[in-house]
Amino acid sequence: MTAFVYESILKMAENGTPKLEELPKVEQDFKSELENFNTDGLKKTETVEKVVLPSVEDVVAEKTHETILKGVEGFDPKNLKHTDTEVKVVLPDAEVIESEKTEEARRKELEEFDPKNLKHVETKESNSLPTKEVIDQEKQV
Numbered sequence: 001m002t003a004f005v006y007e008s009i010l011k012m013a014e015n016g017t018p019k020l021e022e023l024p025k026v027e028q029d030f031k032s033e034l035e036n037f038n039t040d041g042l043k044k045t046e047t048v049e050k051v052v053l054p055s056v057e058d059v060v061a062e063k064t065h066e067t068i069l070k071g072v073e074g075f076d077p078k079n080l081k082h083t084d085t086e087v088k089v090v091l092p093d094a095e096v097i098e099s100e101k102t103e104e105a106r107r108k109e110l111e112e113f114d115p116k117n118l119k120h121v122e123t124k125e126s127n128s129l130p131t132k133e134v135i136d137q138e139k140q141v
C-alpha cells in the first residue's frame with residue numbers, strides 16, 4: 001500500500017466520512033485493469049449474510065451487569081450506618097483442654113530426655129546365608 005493511500009485511510013478514520021477530494025486516487029493503469037476485468041472466469045456463488053443477534057438472556061444479563069456497575073459507580077458511602085463489631089471468645093471444651101495437657105506432657109518428656117541413661121547394646125546381625133553346598137543342592141532339585 002502506498003504511503004499516500006495509508007495516510008488517506010488514517011485521515012478518514014480520524015475525520016469520519018471523507019469528502020470526494022480527500023478520497024485516495026487510483027492510478028490510471030490499475031483503474032483501467034479493474035474496468036476491463038473479465039468476470040466470466042469466476043464461479044457463481046450465493047451471498048449469505050449472517051447477522052448474529054444476542055439472545056434475550058444475553059441482553060438481560062448485560063443490562064443487569066450495567067445496572068450493577070452503575071450502582072457501584074454511583075455509591076455514596078454517606079448512606080452507610082455505623083456499627084459496632086462484637087468479638088466473641090470461644091473457650092475450648094474439656095476434651096480439647098485434656099488433649100493439650102497430654103501433648104504438653106509429651107513435649108516436656110522429650111525435652112528432658114537424657115540419652116546418657118541408655119544402656120549400651122551390641123548389635124548382632126543374624127542373617128544366615130546359605131552355604132555353597134546348600135545352594136548346589138537346591139539347584140539339583
